[in-house]
Amino acid sequence: MSEPLPHDRADVPAEAWSGVHRGPLREGEWVRLTDQKGRKHNFELVAGKRFFSNKGHLDHDEMIGRDEGFTVTSSAGGQYLVFRPLLNEFVVSMPRGAAVVYPKDAAQIVALADIYPGARVVEAGAGSGALTCSLLRAVGPWGRVTSFELREEFAEVARRNVHQFFSAPEGATHPAWDLRLGDLKEGLPRLGGQVDRVILDMLDPWNCVDAVADALVPGGIVCAYVATTTQLSRVVETLRAHGGFTEPQPWESLVRDWHVEGLAVRPGHKMIGHTAFLVTARRMAPGEKPPRKTRRPAPGAYGPDYTGPRPADVPALDVVPEVTGPDLDA
Numbered sequence: 001m002s003e004p005l006p007h008d009r010a011d012v013p014a015e016a017w018s019g020v021h022r023g024p025l026r027e028g029e030w031v032r033l034t035d036q037k038g039r040k041h042n043f044e045l046v047a048g049k050r051f052f053s054n055k056g057h058l059d060h061d062e063m064i065g066r067d068e069g070f071t072v073t074s075s076a077g078g079q080y081l082v083f084r085p086l087l088n089e090f091v092v093s094m095p096r097g098a099a100v101v102y103p104k105d106a107a108q109i110v111a112l113a114d115i116y117p118g119a120r121v122v123e124a125g126a127g128s129g130a131l132t133c134s135l136l137r138a139v140g141p142w143g144r145v146t147s148f149e150l151r152e153e154f155a156e157v158a159r160r161n162v163h164q165f166f167s168a169p170e171g172a173t174h175p176a177w178d179l180r181l182g183d184l185k186e187g188l189p190r191l192g193g194q195v196d197r198v199i200l201d202m203l204d205p206w207n208c209v210d211a212v213a214d215a216l217v218p219g220g221i222v223c224a225y226v227a228t229t230t231q232l233s234r235v236v237e238t239l240r241a242h243g244g245f246t247e248p249q250p251w252e253s254l255v256r257d258w259h260v261e262g263l264a265v266r267p268g269h270k271m272i273g274h275t276a277f278l279v280t281a282r283r284m285a286p287g288e289k290p291p292r293k294t295r296r297p298a299p300g301a302y303g304p305d306y307t308g309p310r311p312a313d314v315p316a317l318d319v320v321p322e323v324t325g326p327d328l329d330a
């Protein structure tokens with residue numbers, strides 16, 4: 001990217017930008033209380049304030065100044081476990097503008113899009129800033145995360161949440177973060193290329209594929225996060241049709257809790273049914289194309305010879321995927 005990295009906070013040590021705090025709880029920090037039924041309560045510690053629940057009240061002053069990891073008892077005998085919230089706990093309880101990337105998916109994005117310390121990452125949209133926090137953690141203070149957001153009110157929510165999580169000193173932003181108001185398609189070309197990773201969490205990622213291809217370094221990764229199968233199909237086909245990316249890899253992750261108590265060892269009864277799909281692909285070097293897969297038409301697919309009706313939004317494939325069993329060694 002053309003602009004210099006904004007490491008202008010010599011007064012803030014690099015480790016301060018992890019979002020992790022040590023030592024006694026301070027006023028202004030967030031805490032997470034877990035009651036005896038496992039219910040969570042997250043709030044900011046304010047001297048003189050009280051936390052109320054169906055088990056009476058608790059004074060914030062009882063918690064300020066103590067090392068996290070203790071139990072407090074409320075005025076009506078309720079017991080609460082007190083810790084600072086972890087990043088995955090913070091993002092599901094922080095104020096939201098747009099829907100957030102859930103922790104299980106943020107973890108997959110960091111792993112599958114191979115986000116590393118020092119990486120130059122671009123994301124859109126910033127939304128509520130949930131994924132931004134994971135990306136900033138992964139690139140560290142010497143990386144760069146440029147977040148585009150179309151809507152000013154969402155950008156403001158993201159700014160506040162990121163600021164809150166990293167507990168930035170007054171007026172300081174994370175040194176690796178560059179939040180830009182506007183459309184990724186227009187802003188990306190102005191970054192001057194040399195982007196290592198692009199993460200797209202928006203309604204129409206397929207419309208950004210050309211801009212992403214121009215910005216990514218050879219070997220760079222694009223990762224799209226989409227909620228529906230129609231979006232999934234469209235973004236995969238657009239990446240394929242572009243020709244300058246490797247075969248797109250669609251993913252979904254399902255996470256299930258387990259109940260383990262004595263001989264009662266079984267999967268939990270509840271799980272999050274669906275969040276979104278991920279698609280990753282790597283940028284080829286300029287002028288290079290990936291080898292075409294050997295394919296034969298599948299009956300009933302919208303292939304080159306298909307002339308019947310099909311949903312207006314689903315493009316016909318120029319090549320129809322082979323119908324095979326699972327390739328477990330791939």
Ligand SMILES: C[S@@+](CC[C@H](N)C(=O)[O-])C[C@H]1O[C@@H](n2cnc3c(N)ncnc32)[C@H](O)[C@@H]1O
Pocket residue numbers: 098099100101124125126127128129130131132148149150151154182183184185201202203204
């Ligand atoms: C689902 S939200 C993103 C949530 C975010 N990743 C998080 O974890 O908090 C999608 C956001 O993308 C923004 N958006 C949609 N198209 C965009 C574009 N072309 N450029 C920048 N932002 C865009 C929307 O305004 C919306 O806030």
